Amino acid sequence: MSFLKLENLSKQYGDFHAVTNIDLSVEQGEFVSLLGPSGCGKTTTLQMIAGFVEASAGRILLNGRDITHEKPNRRGLGIVFQSYALFPHMTVSDNVRFGLEMRHVDAKESAQRVEQALALVHLEKFAHRYPRELSGGQRQRVALARALVIEPPILLLDEPMSNLDAKLREEMQIELRDIQRKVGTTTIMVTHDQAEALSMSDRVVVMEAGRAVQIGKPLDTYENPVNRFVSQFVGKANLLEADIVWQRPGKVGLRIGQHELEVDTDTTIDTPQATICIRPEKIERCSTQDAMLTGEVASCFFLGNQWLYRIRTECGDILAIWQNDGQTACQQGQSVALRWPASATRLLNATLQEAHV
Numbered sequence: 001m002s003f004l005k006l007e008n009l010s011k012q013y014g015d016f017h018a019v020t021n022i023d024l025s026v027e028q029g030e031f032v033s034l035l036g037p038s039g040c041g042k043t044t045t046l047q048m049i050a051g052f053v054e055a056s057a058g059r060i061l062l063n064g065r066d067i068t069h070e071k072p073n074r075r076g077l078g079i080v081f082q083s084y085a086l087f088p089h090m091t092v093s094d095n096v097r098f099g100l101e102m103r104h105v106d107a108k109e110s111a112q113r114v115e116q117a118l119a120l121v122h123l124e125k126f127a128h129r130y131p132r133e134l135s136g137g138q139r140q141r142v143a144l145a146r147a148l149v150i151e152p153p154i155l156l157l158d159e160p161m162s163n164l165d166a167k168l169r170e171e172m173q174i175e176l177r178d179i180q181r182k183v184g185t186t187t188i189m190v191t192h193d194q195a196e197a198l199s200m201s202d203r204v205v206v207m208e209a210g211r212a213v214q215i216g217k218p219l220d221t222y223e224n225p226v227n228r229f230v231s232q233f234v235g236k237a238n239l240l241e242a243d244i245v246w247q248r249p250g251k252v253g254l255r256i257g258q259h260e261l262e263v264d265t266d267t268t269i270d271t272p273q274a275t276i277c278i279r280p281e282k283i284e285r286c287s288t289q290d291a292m293l294t295g296e297v298a299s300c301f302f303l304g305n306q307w308l309y310r311i312r313t314e315c316g317d318i319l320a321i322w323q324n325d326g327q328t329a330c331q332q333g334q335s336v337a338l339r340w341p342a343s344a345t346r347l348l349n350a351t352l353q354e355a356h357v
C-alpha cells in the first residue's frame with residue numbers, strides 16, 4: 001500500500017479548473033517533485049495535501065487514512081513555504097521550537113529535538129540569532145529544521161530554493177537531498193526548475209494546465225517524454241516532422257530529409273507523419289557519407305563545460321550540445337554533417353494529454 005495516495009484530486013475556482021484529476025501514489029521515504037510552468041497548479045496541489053486548500057473532488061489518503069477533509073493541524077505535515085515564513089521576532093531556536101510548543105512537547109525533550117534539528121541543518125552556532133541576521137541559505141535551513149523537528153509523516157516543500165542564488169541553490173539541493181535521505185521523510189517538492197526536479201527526485205510529476213501529463217523516474221522522463229510539452233519543458237529538444245514509411249508491431253520506419261531509419265515504438269501512428277524528439281546531446285558530428293542531415297552552423301554559445309550550437313538544416317534548426325574538449329569550437333557558417341543513433345529517436349504522441357503513469 002502506498003503511503004500517500006492522491007485519487008482524482010481536483011480543484012475548481014468557479015468554472016476555472018486549477019487542478020484536474022491528479023492520480024499519484026507515493027511510497028514511504030520517496031522524494032517526488034511536482035514540476036511545471038507558472039500557473040499549472042503545483043502550489044494548489046501541495047496546498048490540498050497540506051489542507052490549506054479544500055479539494056473540489058477526489059481523495060487524499062495518508063497511510064490508508066482518508067484525510068481529504070481533515071484540518072491542516074490534524075494532518076501534522078511539515079511545510080516549507082517559498083517565503084520561508086519565519087517569525088522575525090523569534091530567534092532561530094524559538095522558530096524551530098514553535099511547532100513543538102504547539103504540540104505541548106515537554107521542555108526537556110523539546111530542547112533536545114531543537115538541538116538535533118539544528119545540527120541536522122548545520123546551524124547549531126546560529127541558535128540565538130534572529131532571521132534578519134541570517135543569509136538566504138541559512139534562513140532556508142531554519143525553515144527546513146522547523147518543518148522537520150515535528151517529525152512529520154510528509155514534508156511539503158514549495159519552491160524552497162527559489163530565493164537563493166545559482167551557486168547556493170546547487171549546494172542546497174545536494175544538502176537537502178542528503179538530509180531527506182538521512183531522516184527518510186517522504187517528501188513532495190514543488191519546482192518549476194527542471195534541472196532541480198531531475199537531480200533531486202526519485203520521481204517527477206510533470207504538470208501542464210492542472211493535469212499530470214507524465215509521472216516517472218527522472219531518467220525515463222527525460223529519455224522518453226510522452227508529448228511535445230514534456231519534451232520541451234524537461235530539457236531541450238529537437239522536434240522534427242518525419243514521414244512514416246512503414247509500421248509493424250513495436251517498430252516503425254521513418255524518413256527524415258533524405259534518410260530512413262528504423263525506430264522502436266509502442267505507439268501506433270495513424271497519420272502519414274509523426275513528430276520525433278532527439279535530445280541535443282545525442283546529435284553527433286560525422287562524415288558527409290554517414291550523415292542523416294547536413295547543415296550550417298547558425299550560432300554557437302559557450303556554456304563552459306559544453307558548446308551549444310544551432311545548426312540550420314533542410315528539416316529546420318537543430319540544437320546540438322557537445323562537450324568542450326578545450327579546442328576552439330565550430331565557426332559560425334561552417335558546414336557540418338550530423339547523425340544520431342536510432343535508439344535516441346523518440347516518437348511523440350501528438351494527442352496524449354491524459355496522465356501517463
Ligand SMILES: Nc1ncnc2c1ncn2[C@@H]1O[C@H](COP(=O)(O)OP(=O)(O)OP(=O)(O)O)[C@@H](O)[C@H]1O
Pocket residue numbers: 013016018036037038039040041042043044045192
Ligand atoms: N484562490 C484562487 N482563486 C482563483 N484562482 C486561483 C486561486 N488560487 C490559484 N488560482 C489559479 O489556479 C492556477 C494554479 O495556481 P497555482 O498557484 O497552483 O500555480 P503554480 O503552478 O504553483 O504556479 P507558480 O509556479 O507561479 O507558483 C493559477 O491559474 C491561479 O491563478
Ligand SMILES: [Mg+2]
Pocket residue numbers: 042043044190
Ligand atoms: Mg506556486
